[in-house]
Amino acid sequence: MSKLSAGIKGAFRIGQTVRILAQTGADWLMGERPPAPILLRQTFERLGTTYIKLGQFIASSPSVFPDDYVAEFQLCLDKTTPVPFYTMKRVLEQELGKSLETVFAEFDPVPLASASIAQVYAAKLVSGEDVVVKVQKPGVENILLTDLNFLYVGARILEYFVPNLSMASLSAIVDEIQKGMLAECDFYQEAKNIADFHKFLDETGNTQATAPKVYEQASTMRVLTMERFYGVPFTDLESIQHIVDDSESTLITAMNTWFSSLLFCDSFHADVHAGNLLVLKDGRVGFIDFGIVGRIKPSTWESVSKFIYAIGQENYREMAEAMLGIGMTDEEVNTDRLAQDIEDLYSRMDRVMPDVDLSAGDMASVSEHEVNKVMMDLVGIGKRHGIHFPREFALLLKQLLYFDRYVRLLAMESNIYMDERLNITPDMDWNMIH
Incomplete structure (x- = not known):
């Protein structure tokens, strides 16, 4: 231009x-x-x-x-009104430098999704693979x-x-x-985020989780062509039970993968709502949409890991101490009072959740609304005690709360945080890994 x-x-x-x-x-x-x-x-x-x-x-x-x-x-x-296909087709062909028909055998002109920056389409490459194509809107x-x-x-x-x-x-x-x-807006960066996640899976020997393959020959800075995953979201318990025999094991796989990525991957997936976390038809856990990622500074890792562990143990005193380590404060904080406020919040949350109809549709809406509410309440408690958190903590906390919701849906009858298959420990050493 x-x-x-x-x-x-x-x-x-x-x-x-x-x-x-x-x-x-x-x-x-x-x-x-x-x-x-x-x-x-x-x-x-x-x-x-x-x-x-x-x-x-x-x-x-x-x-x-x-x-x-x-x-x-x-x-x-x-969510926005879709841009007409003839306009998006022009963007596609300009970016790829060739006609649509030479790259794709099939291309559905009706988008699967339309957001403020891009639209997503279903297609099939001329080589036969089913793909989704993320196309940036013109002039964005x-x-x-x-x-x-x-x-x-x-x-x-x-x-x-x-x-x-x-x-x-x-x-x-x-x-x-x-x-x-x-x-x-830089789809090369999103492709790199996906490549980093694949590298992390390979280096940790994780074959039970995956992310879409990126087709570089059909991708540019404004077009991202990825393997299409077929599966069901983590809030659809009934469909999950038709795919796997043990939904708890699947949840543990997802949690172990994400928690490990905090340490072993250059970035962590920072948007694990139900639409971006799938149980695939072959039973693997599929992570999609790596447009939003986060990073944890080594200096805050110890407190973050203790906070994660404390959530699983419902140890409110340790949660309070970890929050002090993550945030910044210019005044003395009464840790016992902070811990009591956190416990009161979780008690209120426990009283609300049993009244919710945990059907797939209701859980999907509860997951987004309630996660945001609890995140705001937790950060608000910290603010009332004089603690100010870096924005990255809110991003991380939101993902932890998503997983807490999935635990309540898929493993209500057991304390999954005490399960020996779950690898969350408070003594992980960043320096030993990097």
Whole structure:
């Protein structure tokens, strides 16, 4: 794209943004005045791609943003109206440098999914393999850069006029968001995340879990062609029981794989909701969608591993001590009181869960909503005790809570955390592994 073309499109995007903001302001003046968090979330959804991603960042950052905004942005869905196939086909052919028919024997024009950055299609390669093809929407990167530069300038202006903002530097937050969003636009990076996971599986001799194969001949920075997995999500207990004899063993495989990846892999899968964790038809556990990954610093590993172990043992005192090691505080914390608050939270959670209909559909919705709620409550408890957590901890914590939900669904009658097959120990040594 030429600089002139990018400049024209950038100016058009700024104009579009100003027009939507002006309409929101006009609606407010006319009396349409929902609470501020709702108004902001609705405005973000109207503004599209960048702001939807920003909303998701807010939803996953309870240590940075106010609780009412974090709660509201849990509703910010990354689902959009699909771009017409003829437009996406043009992107595909430009990226691959050849006609669609020379690469794919079949290509379903109806997308399996449409998110803010990309659409996903089912297809078959000319060599016969069933695949899914993730195609970036046209102009997404230019929109992201324009929006984020606009936000960055706005943040700097706001910091200048309101120097005593209670949250961390807004411009630094925007800069972090920009790095994360642009990384999601780089499908080479996602392919590398998958390759790193495969390497980790090979080096640990893990044959019971897998990730999709990437077909490099049909992939670019904006197109990612991957092996298509056929399986069922971890919340579909009835279907899982038709595939495997022991659903607990399958769950242990998934947990051992993910926990080991915290140590042995360059990054960990940071979005293990039910749609991204499958029981395949051959009984293996399939991890999909490596667009969002996280990394743990060696300096925080000891506290993180103790926190993981403490969750399994329901040892609230150790959970409190681990939280102190992970977060930062400028004041003395009453560990006993912190432990009691964590225990009270888990007690409330236990009272709620038995009333839930654990059918596949209900569990899928509970998994997302309840995980977000508990994550916010745990981080909120830490904040009330003066502990401030790095954002990466919220990302990690959310995955731990997903697995806790799967334990409640697939292994309700046993204490799976005491099962000798589960390899979670608090004394793993990062330095011995790296």
